[in-house]
Amino acid sequence: MTKKHHYRDYILKELERRQRKNPSYSLRAFSRDLEVPCSRLSEILNGKVGLSESRAVNLASKLNLSPSEQEFFVDLALSEHARSAVLREMAAQRVKAREEAFGKIGEEQFAVISDWYHTAITQILLLKDFDPSVENIAQRLGLSQDIVEKALERLESLKLVMKTPEGRWVADDGKYSSTYGGSSEAARSYFLQMQTKAVEAMSADNKRRWDMGCTMVPTNRDKAKEVAQKIRQFRLELMQELQDCEDKDSLFALSTSFFEMTDLQTH
Template sequence: MEEMIKLNSDISVFLYDVLTKRQEKNAKYSLRAFARDLGISPGRVSELLHGRRLPGRDLILRIADALKLSPLETEGLFRLVHRQKLVQKENGGARQLLADEYAMVADLECYGLLMLMETEGFKSDIEWIARRLNVTALRVQSILERLERLNLIRSRYGVYERLQHRVTSTHDTPSDVLKESHANVMKHAMEALYNVDLNLRDITSITIPADPDKLSQAKEEIRLFRRKMAKIMGSGKTREVYNLNIQLVPITK
C-alpha cells in the first residue's frame, strides 16, 4: 500500500487503484460497497474519485483506518493530499500531470478526445469517436488505453467517463515535449485554414510595435483571455470541440 501511495499523484488515483484491485478480486464489488467499507457516503466517494473534492484531516484518518494503513502509510497519504492542495491552489483546481505523464497525452488528439467526452451526445463507440476526430479506430483505441492508464478516464459497462475535468503540466515538463505539442496544434490550425469553412473558424493576426518589458503582463492577459473564451464557448449546447491557439512572437532580432 505504501508503494501505491508513493506512485500516485493524487488521492483520487490512489482510491481508484484500491477500488480497481478489489473489483479484480470480486467482479460484483461496487462503488456503494467501497463507500460502505470506507465508512463514508457513496456521493462523497464519487466526489473523491472524480477529483471534485479533497478530504480533510478527519476523512483522511477515516480512510486510513478503513484501509488499515500503517502510521507511515497514513503520513504518506497526508503528504499526498497536502501536495495536491498546493498544486490545485497554484493551478486553479486542475490535476497536474507529471512530466512523463504529460508526454503521454501531449497531442491534440488526446485532449480533443477528453473534450469530446464533455460534449452533448457523446457516444462511447470507437468508430463514432474516430469519425468525430477524423482519425482511425486503432488510433482512438490507443488513446483510450493511454488515458485509462493515467486514470484520466475509465470505462464502466462499456461507457467512458472522465475522472479529471482539468489537467495541466508540471513546470519541469521537458521543453521538447511542449514544443512538439505546440507544433502539433499549429499544424492543425494551418490545415484548418484550407479545409474548414470560414463560417466555422476564425484565424486572425496583428503586427505591432512592442515593449519587451511588458511581455509578462501580456502573457497574463493572454491567460485570462483563454479562460474567458473557454467560458464563452463552453456555455450553451456544446456539440463540437474547438482549439484556441495563440502565439505572441518577435519578428525583429
C-alpha cells in the first residue's frame, strides 16, 4: 500500500507553523520542546531512524494535534516501524481506512467532523458579549491556544468561520453541527469524545451544570425503530428552541443515547 501521508509531514508542518509565529525559532528549540535530542530529531526528519510506539505517542501529544490526528500519527508510525508484522498490518489497515475517508470528504472536513471542539468553537462565537479572541476561546473551552489556532484555521478554510476586518472571529453558519458526517469512523470518534466530555461534566470537582438519566426497558425491535425516529425529531425541535433564545451566555451539549443492550438471538 502506498500511503498518501507520512508522520514526518506532521512534525515538519508543526515546525513550519511555529517558525511562522517566530522566525527565529530553530530546530534546536523545536527538539527541546518535543523533548527529543536535536540529532535524533534530525535523523527522524531525514528518514534515517524510525519511531517506536512510545515515542510516537509522546511526540503526538506534543505536536498540538487533535485527538483524531494523534491516533493517525501513531498508526502511520506503527505501519512502518512496529516490531510485530501483525501490528504493522493492523496499523496499515487503519491508515488505509482513514485515507479512504480523506478521499471521500477531504482531510480538513474529516478533522472538523471528528473532533468535538470544532463545533464548540463555531457555537461559542454566537454567545452574547463574548470577546472571540483565541485566548478567551481557549479559556472557556479548556483548550490550549495552539489547538484553538489550528482549529480556527481549519474552520476558516471550510468557510465555517471568518475574520472580520477588525480582527474578530465570527461564525459563518450558526447551524453548523458535527452530529452527522460522511464517514462512520468520523462519527464514531466524535461521539466517543462527547461521551468523555459528559463524564468530565459529572466529576465531583466540576461545577458545570448537567442533567443526565438512563433507563432500560424491554421492547420490540420494530417499536425501537419508531422510538429512534421520535428521539431524532425531539432532538431537532429542542435544539431549535435552544438556538432561538436570546442573550446566549453559555454553551451546552445535548446528547441522547438509545441503543440495544442484548444480542440478537439466532434460531
